Amino acid sequence: MERRTFLRGAVVGTSAAAFGGTLMRGAAYAAPAQPGAGPYGALGAADANGIMLPAGFTSRVIARSGQTVSGTSYTWHKAPDGGACYADGTGWIYVSNSEINPSGGASAVRFNSSGSITSAYRILSGTRQNCAGGKTPWNTWLSCEEVSLGYVYETDPWGVNAAVRRPAMGRFKHEAAAADPVRQAVYLTEDESDGCFYRFLPTTWGNLSSGTLQVLKAGSGTSGSFTWQNVPDPDGSPTATRNQVSGAKRFNGGEGCHYANNTVWFTTKGDNRVWQLNLSSNTYELAYDDSLVVGGGAPLTGVDNVTGSSFGDLYVAEDGGNMEICVITPDDVVAPFLRITGQSSSEICGPAFSPAGDRLYFSSQRGTSGSSSGGITYEVTGPFRT
Template identity: 70%
Template structure:
């Protein structure tokens, strides 16, 4: 949005930007994460919502596709996907959620009061296609990404007060997720293709995404080491797809979720079940998790890696697309363990994990719910003793 909006919301947005990553500030990853005991213990028996949670945690359904949200007049959208939370001036917050359908797409939002009660719901984006993931910005906007050939990024207002803006300067490709780096004034972007790339958009003016330089990560063979960045000659991909314009570009097998905190950008690639860590200052890349590198004799707890977010403790929470419908966590000590499991919804996927600004509640969706259709989506809230800093 405009610079006025940036200044107006900066103080509020700071509360969400501070969450997560604080314990990952040490150097490169020594080795990919291995299975172990999670900090919350194993998921227990399924609750009334079919969610298996550790002791002390509870789940609530906040929205279902095709039904009114709470006592509001807003009908929740189909195929809920990527999401994020935004603090509000009254001490509450807004959870935004994409809709991964075409035609239709777009995004909606649920507003919560300071006590966590639903106080409203509204639409923030219409007329787009297959809005999959995205990311928040430090100036309190939601970047909703189209997962289509030559798809675009749309910058939206979570409060629904300002019109959404298409941001073609950020490239036209099969977008997945976005993560903003306020220190280097860049936005990292993943691409959901078998030979997708990781991009970095550097706006001409930080806080304004209408113009800037789109770059692609470059690297030799291997899974760790130094990286570089090269300009994408034609972000609009008029003749050649962005991922094929730079010969030295590093390719990733199905780029998915993306999360920034404390100088690092973590992103996932679903095709090979990997979680990557980019040290944004040092410009180095490492593997945080690879299911092929789990110790012999151990079962890989995390598969179908997809959306990713972080908590105040630095734990990464990774949602599964398929697998056994779990959200797994990866601790800064390189332990990977299941946090929760959704039972009876094997035809779905987990999407949109995001923490409330105070870090006490985790939101996520089962995109296709029990019935396995876009019209069966369910969005949940989990509360409990999440670790702080």
């Protein structure tokens, strides 16, 4: 089903012909997104930062691993990964994980209303391989450990309150999280080749100290209906959480996760897919699959972190591939939005929009050096659709 149905609130009349029939539910599902012209036009030549962008967009470097963040005394962490933005009065904050083991953790950069950096600081320390995570509706950052029996840590983007471990959310190789305020659930991906997709139902919404961990159950196909079943032993020992429930659906390397308007999307890097769960109907389908691209090469490979704009566009970052962030539009068109040049040994991580939607933050985890000590965090500003 086209994302416009969910994200733009389109009204369906007596005929779905205007939408190619994809608004019809039941046995028929929409075809995955196909290549086409992007909403911002072709990429231009690489700028001074080595980034190819459409006309009207500009980039700047926000921070570099091992170097002091401009205007502050704080040294930016290695291997920047998942991230999110938070409104802060007239300015905003961008948080970023550190995917190293040991030490890991997360940091934050604060901006004023004009976009100037005012401070940078640590919000989580002493953890392992913090890969992705997710933003909560109560403005905390869930930082996820991508290790066997890893934890989720709830952190304060303002750096005032101490981070708290949340074992009730399960111990497994966590990747990303996405909060659903309608169903009062947090969805969780698992970075295993035979991983599962989970949701956590807090006993009290807004308090992650206790609750129920559930796993998605479905058939072996790429579309159909799904149900949820409780995971008996969320601590994952002695039996891994993904092996506790018969019929749990397997996904090949869960990565990014994004929720908006009764839909959750998540990516699987092992098969270059973007999955779509339609939560109102409890059905699932493919929003993108590089092996199903018609008539030419796939523009999006190495699918990894994902975020969405207020317009309804999805932005999917590549781990490898052409080092691109690609956009998947509500009309199910996929196209490159930007490309980082000269960094083929890296991956793009942590895409997140500023509260106003006019700035996109992301990192190249290993930069030009190919090492975790060479990470670079960027900002792109321009006429994003909102």
